[in-house]
Amino acid sequence: MPASSRSELITFLAQGKPEELLGTPECEWVDFKSGGFGAPYDLRTPKGKFELSKDIAAFANSGGGLIVCGVTAKQRANELVEVATKLTPFQQSLIKIDQFKTTIDDLVRPLIKVSYHWFAHPASDDDLAGHYFVLDVEALPEADRWALVRKVLNDNDQFTEGWTVPIRHDDRTTTISADDAYRLMNDGLRSRTAPPWAAPAPTPPSDPVQARHDLEAHLGWDELPVLFWQSTPQNAPELINGLHSQDGIRGALLNQDAMRPHGGFNFSSDYKRPEPYRGGLLLADSRRAVAIAADGTVTAAVVATSEMLGWSMEQRFGETGRINVVTLSELMLEYFRLVDEKILPAVDGPWQHRIVAARFAQEPARVLAPGANPEFPLIGAVQQASADKWNQSWTAHGDPEQDAYEGLQRVYALFGLDASQNPYVEDKKLSTALLQAAFTR
Structure with a gap:
């Protein structure tokens, strides 16, 4: 049966039942990345670093979520969203967690809390072998939003100056429009210059x-x-x-x-x-x-x-x-x-x-x-x-x-x-x- 929540999806992997993920639709709390013979993100390139940072910031801005690497998702003819269709576990040596942490810390502001987990594909399966890699992204509190990626890509997929604010919308990662960004900045300025009788903004919770x-x-x-x-x-x-x-x-x-x-x-x-x-x-x-x-x-x-x-x-x-x-x-x-x-x-x-x-x-x-x-x-x-x-x-x-x-x-x-x-x-x-x-x- 498809996973209906973050905790259930993690339970399936921890119990050695990755096949239960098949049919799970991508949504506001989960995104699937193929594994196979290559790493899900090529962190040797600016494009790979940007894609990782964009996905992390989007989940942080949208309530948190899981990036599950080692599962292929496709949109079928009779479905509106992409769903998990194939298990593609891969070798742990393809992932260097320190590179993930360094990339996220360098490109995403503010710092986002991310947990990293490995789950082994069942050894009893003679057809597939390898591991699944899960990034568990914590949501930013409302008072601390929004997370942004502090660089963007040019037409040659190289970094250039700029920034973007990604958000998760159903099964897709999109970005806040320029008009929305302008409105958010002005709302922030107005709250900082509010008259003394205006209600104070809520205090951010303890870390x-x-x-x-x-x-x-x-x-x-x-x-x-x-x-x-x-x-x-x-x-x-x-x-x-x-x-x-x-x-x-x-x-x-x-x-x-x-x-x-x-x-x-x-x-x-x-x-x-x-x-x-x-x-x-x-x-x-x-x-x-x-x-x-x-x-x-x-x-x-x-x-x-x-x-x-x-x-x-x-x-x-x-x-x-x-x-x-x-x-x-x-x-x-x-x-x-x-x-x-x-x-x-x-x-x-x-x-x-x-x-x-x-x-x-x-x-x-x-x-x-x-x-x-x-x-x-x-x-x-x-x-x-x-x-x-x-x-x-x-x-x-x-x-x-x-x-x-x-x-x-x-x-x-x-x-x-x-x-x-x-x-x-x-x-x-x-x-x-x-x-x-x-x-x-």
Whole structure:
């Protein structure tokens, strides 16, 4: 079946099912590039560099998306858009990721966050061999748009002075017209010279990448495998209401309504108190942490070791790096019970949730079994993390069980698994009732 979302497409590749991509139409969130005997972008030429930069900027300007290299797309006679029609995996040696990063950093302004992932074609296929290369482009926040490519091509496909603002429109990459660019610049000038009684523009949200780096450096976790949760308001205030109040955010951190307040896997503490941290709040110990920035951005993290995410698995099974599926599920639901119910209502407008796994593939790699049997969730065949850096996001639903399922789905995809195999998932939600019933067994 064709992929219907970014996370589903990644899941198909991680599970070794690239054939499921066939029939997927190109759209605002995915673009396919042929592989075969040549690299998808020839970065030895100005044209190749421009095409890469244009595609990256277009997705950043249009909500983010995936560039999937190693799949050919064509427009059939009875279809309006190009669809994936053929698998063309290629050799990894054709891609130099450093060249991709250098090209994008040089030609695209502002800097765009891009994640790079390799997926192997199934070894059981005697007809095809090679890999698929996926560029996962993060959307620029509305306050930071627009991304532009700072050079253009002349008639001889050589760089010349100029700039262009690419956007994604359905299955095509196009550019903002000169009239639209003129209007945007003038709108920006008018907002900068607005009268003093005019409403101020929304403050850009905190930098999620910097927030993660700051937190793991503060905790001394920058060489450990770590799982992060992040939640960012689109209309971020300079200071969230009630941040340091006992009746507000501080009180919510101090008095969390955890499913298992004593001895469970959550972000509450019996002996720690929220403390000031970079103008916001931090509640942390040696294995878990949750930080809330002044604008409401939430960054939480746990170590993916036997101290937390892999609790008791090394002792029981003798496997270093094995993740406890019960611990993962409980932490996932507890994070969203805290954030969706206590933090999101404090800032109006849409929020973005994010899951980031850092250093999961470094030796010894993290492994996970889906826990499909609810009677024995800690047993089963394990799958290894397929990438060392994993960064996935979605628009918040505001329902803890639904957002917890979305987060779990993204963690499972990293291991080539589907979240429906989790014993506590029901109707695309991570069920509080099923988890609580497991605690009594």
